[in-house]
Amino acid sequence: MDYRLPTTVVPKRYDLRLEPDLAAATFSGEAVITVEVETTLTEIVLNAAELQIQSASVAREGGVPIHGSVALDEEAERARFTFPASIAPGEWRLTLRFTGALNDRLRGFYRSTYKDATGQPHTIAATQFEATDARRGFPCWDEPAFKAVFGVTLLVAADLAAVSNTAASRTELLPDGRRLVAFADTIRMSTYLVAFVVGELEATDPVMVGQTPLRVWCVPGKKHLARFALEIGAFSLDFFERYYGLPYPGDKVDLLAIPDFAAGAMENLGAITFRENALLVDEAAASHTELERIADVVAHEVAHMWFGDLVTMTWWNGIWLNEAFATFMELVAVDAWKPEWKRWATFGVSRAAAMGVDGLEATRPIEFEVRNPHDCVAMFDLLTYEKGASVLRMLEQHLGADVFRDGVRLYLERHRYANAETTDLWKALGDAARQPIPAIMDGWIFKPGYPLVTVEPDGTGLKVSQRRFSYLGGDADAGQRWRIPVVLRASVKHGYVERRLLLDGDSATVPLPAKADWVVGNSGGTGFYRVRYAPALLKKLAGAVARIAPIERFNIVSDGFALTQAGLMPAADFLDLTARFTAETDRNVWSALTSSLAYVNRVIADSQRGALEALVRHRVADAAERLGWEPQEDDTELDRQLRGDLLRALGTLGNDEDVQARARAAYARYRDDESSVDANVLPAVIAILAASGGEGEYAEFRDRFKRARTPQEEQRYLYALAGFRQAGLLRQTLEMTVNGEVRSQDAPFVIRALLTSVDARGVAWDFVKEHWEAMARQYPESAYRRMYEGVPALVSPEWEQDVRAFFADHKIDLGGRTLQQYLEQLRVAVAFQQREAEALAAYLLRQKPR
Numbered sequence: 145m146d147y148r149l150p151t152t153v154v155p156k157r158y159d160l161r162l163e164p165d166l167a168a169a170t171f172s173g174e175a176v177i178t179v180e181v182e183t184t185l186t187e188i189v190l191n192a193a194e195l196q197i198q199s200a201s202v203a204r205e206g207g208v209p210i211h212g213s214v215a216l217d218e219e220a221e222r223a224r225f226t227f228p229a230s231i232a233p234g235e236w237r238l239t240l241r242f243t244g245a246l247n248d249r250l251r252g253f254y255r256s257t258y259k260d261a262t263g264q265p266h267t268i269a270a271t272q273f274e275a276t277d278a279r280r281g282f283p284c285w286d287e288p289a290f291k292a293v294f295g296v297t298l299l300v301a302a303d304l305a306a307v308s309n310t311a312a313s314r315t316e317l318l319p320d321g322r323r324l325v326a327f328a329d330t331i332r333m334s335t336y337l338v339a340f341v342v343g344e345l346e347a348t349d350p351v352m353v354g355q356t357p358l359r360v361w362c363v364p365g366k367k368h369l370a371r372f373a374l375e376i377g378a379f380s381l382d383f384f385e386r387y388y389g390l391p392y393p394g395d396k397v398d399l400l401a402i403p404d405f406a407a408g409a410m411e412n413l414g415a416i417t418f419r420e421n422a423l424l425v426d427e428a429a430a431s432h433t434e435l436e437r438i439a440d441v442v443a444h445e446v447a448h449m450w451f452g453d454l455v456t457m458t459w460w461n462g463i464w465l466n467e468a469f470a471t472f473m474e475l476v477a478v479d480a481w482k483p484e485w486k487r488w489a490t491f492g493v494s495r496a497a498a499m500g501v502d503g504l505e506a507t508r509p510i511e512f513e514v515r516n517p518h519d520c521v522a523m524f525d526l527l528t529y530e531k532g533a534s535v536l537r538m539l540e541q542h543l544g545a546d547v548f549r550d551g552v553r554l555y556l557e558r559h560r561y562a563n564a565e566t567t568d569l570w571k572a573l574g575d576a577a578r579q580p581i582p583a584i585m586d587g588w589i590f591k592p593g594y595p596l597v598t599v600e601p602d603g604t605g606l607k608v609s610q611r612r613f614s615y616l617g618g619d620a621d622a623g624q625r626w627r628i629p630v631v632l633r634a635s636v637k638h639g640y641v642e643r644r645l646l647l648d649g650d651s652a653t654v655p656l657p658a659k660a661d662w663v664v665g666n667s668g669g670t671g672f673y674r675v676r677y678a679p680a681l682l683k684k685l686a687g688a689v690a691r692i693a694p695i696e697r698f699n700i701v702s703d704g705f706a707l708t709q710a711g712l713m714p715a716a717d718f719l720d721l722t723a724r725f726t727a728e729t730d731r732n733v734w735s736a737l738t739s740s741l742a743y744v745n746r747v748i749a750d751s752q753r754g755a756l757e758a759l760v761r762h763r764v765a766d767a768a769e770r771l772g773w774e775p776q777e778d779d780t781e782l783d784r785q786l787r788g789d790l791l792r793a794l795g796t797l798g799n800d801e802d803v804q805a806r807a808r809a810a811y812a813r814y815r816d817d818e819s820s821v822d823a824n825v826l827p828a829v830i831a832i833l834a835a836s837g838g839e840g841e842y843a844e845f846r847d848r849f850k851r852a853r854t855p856q857e858e859q860r861y862l863y864a865l866a867g868f869r870q871a872g873l874l875r876q877t878l879e880m881t882v883n884g885e886v887r888s889q890d891a892p893f894v895i896r897a898l899l900t901s902v903d904a905r906g907v908a909w910d911f912v913k914e915h916w917e918a919m920a921r922q923y924p925e926s927a928y929r930r931m932y933e934g935v936p937a938l939v940s941p942e943w944e945q946d947v948r949a950f951f952a953d954h955k956i957d958l959g960g961r962t963l964q965q966y967l968e969q970l971r972v973a974v975a976f977q978q979r980e981a982e983a984l985a986a987y988l989l990r991q992k993p994r
């Protein structure tokens with residue numbers, strides 16, 4: 145089936161009038177679409193889904209309308225209007241009357257509900273149109289290249305707020321008591337960026353950023369949680385106007401917290417929607433991680449006002465132009481806002497996550513064919529966002545930050561109010577850099593995977609060589625080569641030497657003035673490749689970890705574990721390597737260490753768990769002891785977060801009884817005095833109490849989840865309910881994911897967490913097999929797919945067989961190559977288990993108890 149619309153009729157302007165009825169969960173509307181007809185025709189085809197269209201007519205300006213018949217094709221998500229007379233080329237007005245239902249699936253024009261402090265239910269009507277759901281809100285040419293101007297009018301009950309992309313230009317009280325709100329015309333933009341939000345919402349006072357008022361909207365009673373978002377919102381809006389050298393393209397910015405929201409946030413021009421925990425926060429009670437997430441998401445969405453909204457990809461295969469750039473720019477802005485957060489170093493974790501997927505044979509290139517709406521949904525993944533942002537960062541570092549910014553300005557300037565493709569970006573960056581970009585970049589964007597760079601001694605110098613990295617060791621594309629900006633730093637007799645080269649063949653020899661003591665193969669850490677060191681070099685480097693940058697240490701651990709998963713490094717060698725990091729002070733390096741150990745925990749037999757717990761305690765104890773439980777005067781903000789991370793690792797993965805007892809004592813104090821536990825330690829305490837607690841804690845946490853005062857508190861207690869170890873309690877949590885107690889926006893991620901836990905995965909998998917159809921119906925599609933991210937944690941040959949049989953029997957389409965990726969990750973883990981079981985058992989047996 146061809147999903148693309150014909151271009152014989154092109155929309156120029158939509159005048160939309162929407163009348164949502166919140167109590168009945170329905171809406172009615174009228175669309176007057178000014179179109180340019182290119183050839184004589186009697187039929188007009190556009191997108192519509194789950195709408196009833198009562199009438200369709202076309203007319204010349206001021207002319208007599210020609211009424212047409214309507215045929216809906218739900219499968220193709222199209223409406224076809226046939227007219228009794230032919231329509232000549234030129235400008236026409238197409239007038240459509242339609243009705244629809246405010247659905248509960250968090251897409252299109254949908255209904256979000258919440259209870260106020262007294263338990264009274266309330267309803268909000270909101271939109272989520274990306275990628276292809278504007279057609280569920282009004283009939284339209286629902287493809288990004290059909291840009292048009294939108295003039296929106298909303299008719300709402302008089303006591304409700306109404307928000308759309310632009311400022312209200314006129315409001316009027318109607319005789320029937322309703323209020324009409326007409327909004328100013330938008331810029332030329334794509335349908336997926338249109339937004340309407342209607343409900344009992346309150347707004348903060350506006351913060352002025354130049355000429356642009358910025359506000360936060362939320363349900364009543366939460367305005368006091370908006371301050372932090374306003375701050376980063378104002379900073380990033382101002383920052384981007386300067387960076388891009390172009391004014392903000394709208395007339396106001398509203399940031400709206402919606403109680404039910406499928407994604408993290410959505411960059412509707414001027415009316416950016418968020419899930420509550422990505423916007424609202426009590427700054428004093430939040431951890432660093434929670435604040436960082438809000439800063440990231442707000443900056444990301446504001447970056448989109450230019451990248452995505454002002455200049456838009458021509459088709460969904462180019463979504464990386466939106467998402468990779470917004471992710472890259474989010475980091476640039478947050479790094480400028482809070483340099484002490486070292487945001488680019490933390491980005492190493494995201495880069496490694498993208499490499500986790502991109503090392504699979506079932507990966508895809510960043511730019512990838514998209515045929516239908518299902519494939520569109522699958523494009524919103526780690527490869528588009530994180531790999532995309534990583535290769536942009538690599539290019540920025542290669543060209544220089546100023547040259548890169550000049551190229552970005554040129555690109556936006558050339559294509560504003562229009563659409564663009566990857567080649568347009570290369571052209572602009574190339575013009576700024578005075579060098580051809582495709583030669584460097586095409587291998588990273590249009591080809592799947594990434595290189596493994598091997599570094600070996602070669603005389604006094606080094607030999608570097610490349611091949612494609614693969615977890616399964618297949619060599620389907622063994623001949624694939626990249627142009628890799630390699631940066632080497634070597635410690636030689638009198639200090640360091642740095643060597644930069646663009647490796648584009650199989651290998652190159654790098655001369656050094658003297659034999660290297662140690663060498664870092666991805667100095668600065670921005671290269672999107674993994675490094676494999678000759679054993680002698682790795683040994684020297686492991687002895688010098690105190691002298692290299694945190695991101696470089698992070699890469700040693702992350703690359704080392706990937707090599708272990710791929711069978712290129714024995715697991716015992718990797719576990720030995722982790723012993724070099726007991727004095728580690730960086731939070732990201734610790735996250736690489738603990739996530740690797742958690743992976744090993746999913747692979748080993750139950751009988752070995754005690755020995756692994758002892759190993760975890762050995763690795764973590766010194767660093768945890770150094771930081772203690774209380775904030776210290778000389779703590780950096782990252783130290784404070786690390787303190788929580790280390791205590792959590794000890795109390796859960798390390799099953800440390802002392803830490804668990806102290807966590808119980810800390811929580812007992814917290815019940816009486818909330819200020820007695822540091823905001824970065826409290827989430828860890830809650831997680832530890834779940835991992836070591838029973839029915840009492842479960843009942844308390846469930847209650848606190850329901851009565852949570854902030855979105856962060858709600859999330860902590862919700863995920864704690866997935867962290868208990870008793871099957872009976874875990875079954876209660878599982879029930880909550882299908883009985884409405886957990887919002888459908890969160891439930892798939894709770895399932896994912898349960899599948900990933902060694903204690904819960906068995907019961908969780910059985911539950912998924914039983915309830916997957918109900919879940920598919922209840923959960924938003926974009927989140928439902930992601931619950932299966934937990935499947936690769938089902939590490940045993942029997943489970944693997946069962947998982948494969950399940951998907952073979954049920955034909956569950958997750959879009960793109962998503963399912964193959966999950967199955968391959970499971971294959972990698974089971975192969976790891978089969979390869980390493982004996983060696984791991986012997987290694988763990990040798991560990992001294994601690």
Ligand SMILES: [Zn+2]
Nearest residue numbers: 444448467470
């Ligand atoms: Zn985005």
